[in-house]
Every structure is written in structure tokens, then in C-alpha cells.
Amino acid sequence: MAVVDPREVLRRHGLRPSKALGQSFLVDRAALQRIVEAAELSRGDTVLEVGPGVGQLTRLLAEAVGRVVAVELDPRMVAVLREELRDLPNVEIVEGDILALDPGRLVGGGPYKVVANLPYYITSAAVRHLLEAHPRPTLLVLTVQREVADRMTAGPGDMSLLAVSVQFYGRARRVARIPAGAFYPAPKVDSAIVRIDVYPEPPVPVEDVSWFFEVVRAGFGQRRKQLRNSLAAGLRLSTEQVEEALRAAGIAPARRAETLSLDEWAVLSRELARLRRR
Numbered sequence: 001m002a003v004v005d006p007r008e009v010l011r012r013h014g015l016r017p018s019k020a021l022g023q024s025f026l027v028d029r030a031a032l033q034r035i036v037e038a039a040e041l042s043r044g045d046t047v048l049e050v051g052p053g054v055g056q057l058t059r060l061l062a063e064a065v066g067r068v069v070a071v072e073l074d075p076r077m078v079a080v081l082r083e084e085l086r087d088l089p090n091v092e093i094v095e096g097d098i099l100a101l102d103p104g105r106l107v108g109g110g111p112y113k114v115v116a117n118l119p120y121y122i123t124s125a126a127v128r129h130l131l132e133a134h135p136r137p138t139l140l141v142l143t144v145q146r147e148v149a150d151r152m153t154a155g156p157g158d159m160s161l162l163a164v165s166v167q168f169y170g171r172a173r174r175v176a177r178i179p180a181g182a183f184y185p186a187p188k189v190d191s192a193i194v195r196i197d198v199y200p201e202p203p204v205p206v207e208d209v210s211w212f213f214e215v216v217r218a219g220f221g222q223r224r225k226q227l228r229n230s231l232a233a234g235l236r237l238s239t240e241q242v243e244e245a246l247r248a249a250g251i252a253p254a255r256r257a258e259t260l261s262l263d264e265w266a267v268l269s270r271e272l273a274r275l276r277r278r
Contacts, residue, residue, distance in 0.1 A: 003029055004084070007184050009054040013080050017185055021074055022119030025053045026143070028182035031193075036060050038175045038195050039113055039141045046107050048137065050098045050116035050126065055081050061115060062088045069106050071098050099125055103133040111135070117143040124162050127152075131169040131198070140170070140196040149174050149192035156261045161220040165213070167262055168206075170198040204266035208273065215269040219257035227260075228253035235272065245271040 006025035010016065017023035026032055035057060041047070041064040052058045052070040054077060061068045068091045072078050078095040085091050094106060099122065103114070114137045118126050123144050130140060144152070152172045154163045166172050175193040180186045206212045218234025219227055231242045243253045249267040251260065260268070 003032065003056050003059055004054075006054045006056055009056075009080060009084060013076075013083075015076055015080070018074060018076075022121055023053065023074070024119075024183040024185060024187050026056065026117065026178070026182060027184045028178070031176070031178045031182050032057050032060055034176050035115060035141055035143065035193055036064060038193055039115055039139060041065050041113070046110060046112040048103055048107055048112050048114045050114065050130075051118060052081060052093075053077055053117070055085050057115070057117070058085060058091060059088070062091050066090060067107075068092070069094060071096060071101065071106065073097050099129055103130055103137070104135050109135065112137050114140040114142075116140070120145050120148065123148050124165070127162070128165050131166065131196075136169065136198050138198055140194075140198070141175070142194045142196070143178065143191055144194060145187075146177060146190045146192045149194045152194055152196075156259055156264075159258045159260065161216060164216050164262065164265060166196060168202050168204070168212075170196040172196045204262050206266050206269065208269075211273055212266065212269040215272055216257075216265055219260070219265075223257055225256070226254045227251070227257060230257065231272075237272075237275075241275055242272075245275050248274075 006027055043066055045065040046067045047061050047065050049058055049061060049068055049070040052072050058068060058070050070081065070091060071094045072081060075095060078093060081093045114130055130137060151160050151162050152166045153174055173195055175195050178191040178193065180190050218231050221234040222230040227246060228239050228242045232239045245268065246253045248271045251264055251268060
């Protein structure tokens with residue numbers, strides 16, 4: 001299926017990309033194809049596409065799957081999509097903010113995959129929102145800034161709140177780099193395709209997910225500080241209480257949040273929960 005150049009579509013409709021919305025449209029056909037390949041699509045799949053823009057990727061998705069639900073925030077692009085994709089009966093266009101919508105409800109509650117081109121300013125919030133949906137997608141293929149891709153896939157020593165949030169729910173890996181010149185308008189930095197295979201259950205045992213992430217957020221709340229200080233400040237506990245929990249978890253109080261593994265965060269959250277119940 002031929003893919004129309006986004007620049008031509010925008011010219012035809014008299015539109016320009018919105019800087020406020022961080023719009024950059026992927027114009028490289030090979031990169032679009034890599035995204036489709038990374039999602040390992042079949043005719044029985046339902047895809048939730050976030051940020052379809054003018055629909056260049058939407059067409060490729062519609063060719064490969066049974067149903068595409070495309071969520072677009074910009075009403076100008078919604079009008080373009082409805083005009084340009086009117087020949088595709090398996091595409092449903094939804095105008096709205098993905099952060100304010102229920103992903104599971106959008107697709108009808110059945111199994112689905114997510115394909116998204118996320119602007120930098122909503123990446124972390126959108127990824128967390130999608131991974132915490134009910135039901136969760138089985139797979140996400142995301143186009144994000146390269147530095148964000150590095151953060152998502154980082155290991156202990158370079159962990160971040162985003163890394164923990166992603167890796168708690170799925171296995172993340174970089175698929176390919178996309179140079180800035182593959183977009184219109186070209187952003188200042190390169191991007192990358194990230195694939196997240198969502199786990200049926202988290203890989204570490206956690207009794208209370210909300211508490212687990214409260215602990216993680218507190219740990220990263222003051223990243224330059226040692227864990228005993230950042231956790232005490234974030235959780236409103238005494239340094240002595242936090243040190244007790246850290247030692248019970250086998251974690252040196254002087255360590256910093258970025259050095260902890262997912263398993264260590266799970267053990268630490270349990271010890272802090274036990275201390276809180278006393």
C-alpha cells in the first residue's frame with residue numbers, strides 16, 4: 001500500500017505542524033516499516049495507535065490487522081484523518097487526550113497492542129497510563145526520543161523512575177534508531193523505536209503496587225541524596241526507621257536510587273510496609 005508523504009498531506013490541507021503539541025511526522029518509509037515489523041502484527045490483532053498525525057503509519061497498520069483505533073489530540077489532524085482514511089473501514093478515529101481516556105475501553109476490553117509516536121513532554125505519563133490500563137496491552141511499540149529509550153532500557157546503576165515503571169510491567173528493548181532527519185519537521189535529537197513485551201504478572205512479588213511506586217518515587221525524589229535521606233523525606237519517616245528497613249532488605253543505607261534493581265525495590269517496599277504497620 002502506498003504511503004503518502006505527510007508534507008504533501010499537510011500542504012493539501014493548508015496545515016503546519018504544531019510546535020506546542022511537539023508534532024514531528026515520520027516521513028521515512030523504512031522507519032515506518034520497522035515499527036510495523038516490531039509489533040509482529042496479524043489479521044486478528046487490534047491496535048491502539050496513539051498520535052497518528054496524518055495517518056501515514058495508520059495505513060500500514062490497517063493493512064496488517066483487523067482493527068485500528070487511532071487516538072489523536074489535535075482536532076485539525078482528526079479532520080485530516082477522517083478525510084484521508086475514509087477508504088479504510090477497519091480504522092476508528094477517536095479525538096481526545098490518551099491520558100484522559102481508558103485504553104481498555106477504547107478497544108472494547110479484548111486483547112490489543114499499542115503503537116505510539118509520543119512527544120517528549122507526555123512520554124513518561126503516557127507510558128505509565130498505558131501500562132496500568134485494564135486490561136493491559138500485550139505489547140507496546142513506541143517511537144520516543146533516543147535518550148528516553150535509553151532510560152527505559154537502563155539497568156542498575158543508571159535506573160530512573162521511568163525505567164522502574166516500564167520494567168515492572170514488561171521487558172523493554174530498543175529495536176532501532178531513527179535519525180532526526182527521518183521526521184518533518186526534524187527534531188533536534190534522534191529518536192528510537194522501543195518494544196515493550198508486557199508480562200502477564202509483574203516479575204517481582206509486590207503486595208501493594210501503589211505502595212511500591214510510592215516508595216520508588218520517594219527514592220528518586222532527591223536523586224543526588226543517599227537512599228536513607230531521600231526515602232525519609234519522601235515517606236515522612238525518620239532516618240533511623242528507613243535505615244532499619246534498608247538493612248533488613250540487605251541494602252546499604254548510603255546507596256542511591258539509580259543503583260537498585262527491580263528485585264531490591266520490591267524487597268525494600270515490603271520491609272517499609274512491615275515497618276509502617278508496626
